[in-house]
Every structure is written in C-alpha cells, then in structure tokens.
Amino acid sequence: MTNLAIFASGGGSNARKIIEHFESLSDLRVALVVCNKKNAGVLDIAAEHGIPTLLIDRTSFYETDEILKELRSHDVDFIALAGFLWLVPGYLVQAYPRRILNIHPALLPKHGGKGMYGHHVHEAVKAAGDTVSGPTIHFVNEHYDEGDIVYQASTHIDKEDTPEDIARKVLALEHKHYAEVVERCMREVGRLVG
Numbered sequence: 001m002t003n004l005a006i007f008a009s010g011g012g013s014n015a016r017k018i019i020e021h022f023e024s025l026s027d028l029r030v031a032l033v034v035c036n037k038k039n040a041g042v043l044d045i046a047a048e049h050g051i052p053t054l055l056i057d058r059t060s061f062y063e064t065d066e067i068l069k070e071l072r073s074h075d076v077d078f079i080a081l082a083g084f085l086w087l088v089p090g091y092l093v094q095a096y097p098r099r100i101l102n103i104h105p106a107l108l109p110k111h112g113g114k115g116m117y118g119h120h121v122h123e124a125v126k127a128a129g130d131t132v133s134g135p136t137i138h139f140v141n142e143h144y145d146e147g148d149i150v151y152q153a154s155t156h157i158d159k160e161d162t163p164e165d166i167a168r169k170v171l172a173l174e175h176k177h178y179a180e181v182v183e184r185c186m187r188e189v190g191r192l193v194g
C-alpha cells in the first residue's frame, strides 16, 4: 500500500475529489488529512470517509519536526496540498523530495508567489486581460509556487467573465485532473523505490 497525506485548510472540494478517487484504488490510499484550521470543511469530509485527521499549529509546524513523526507513524509516502496556504518548511521538502504536489489556480509562472491565492489569483488574471487560465500542478520546493510543473490544463476566458466566473472554470478543471495526476505521480515514485 502506498499512502497519501492531503494537507488542506479550506472547504476541501479538491480533497473530496482525491479521497473519492482513491477509494476506487486497491493499492493507494489516503491515510491522513492534515489541516491548520479547526473549523475547516475538509475535517468533516475526512470524518465522513473515516480518514484520520491531524490539526497542526504554526509553532509545531515551523519549529519542531512533530509533523514528520506523525507522517511516519501513518506510513505516509506522498503529500498532496489542496488549498493549504502555509509555506512548506525546508525540512519537510527534504524529507519528501519530489513527493509533495500542490495545485495552484492559474497558469504558472504567471500569477504565483506569496499572497497569490484564492480570489487574488483570479482578480490578477482578469486585470491582466488574460484570455486563458487554468490550474497548475507542480512539485513543492521551499518557495511559493516555484517547483517543477507536472501538469497544466487550460480554459478560455471570455471578455465578460468575472473573477468568480474564472474561479468556477478553473476549479472545474482542478476537480477533473488533480486526483489522477496525484495517482500518476505516486505510481512513478513507487516504481523508482520499488
């Protein structure tokens, strides 16, 4: 069994898609959901699916390696960030080299970096007059949104689309692709180590 941890702190719609997709696989599973907000919707989604959750705080995340112990105790091989806004600390990137994926709601390298999340991204896309947008799935390194790109999908933006319209179109693509890309990357890691 190859085990995934999902890090999320929001509504968790991508986390839900991944959890549902993985329920149909016999050799990969979601072993843990890590969250930094105690009322986040993703905690309810994990509970509905019987997946253990871990609530983290900033001090333990940045100043201790408690999280590593937790990940190891759940035999976590791979991590998918899905709406997790904290920068991943270097010790965690080093412990999971090319084993942490993130999804960003724009076509990187445009519209990425610190502070570029959620509606800020879609407002920037609108302000730039871009005619396409879409999610980028990339490996995580020590810098926001800079790791190697694994997959991008794009959608046309009409002149009259609002940032909310753009967000809706991009999120639909995230739901369509993220779980499968996570699965593919986990299988590649399995081949390398197995």
Ligand code: GRF
Pocket: 008, 010, 011, 012, 013, 014, 015, 082, 083, 084, 103, 104, 105, 118, 135, 171, 174
């Ligand atoms: C998504 O748009 C994703 O690209 C970004 O955060 C959002 C998470 O949404 N990283 P949800 O919590 O999965 O609904």
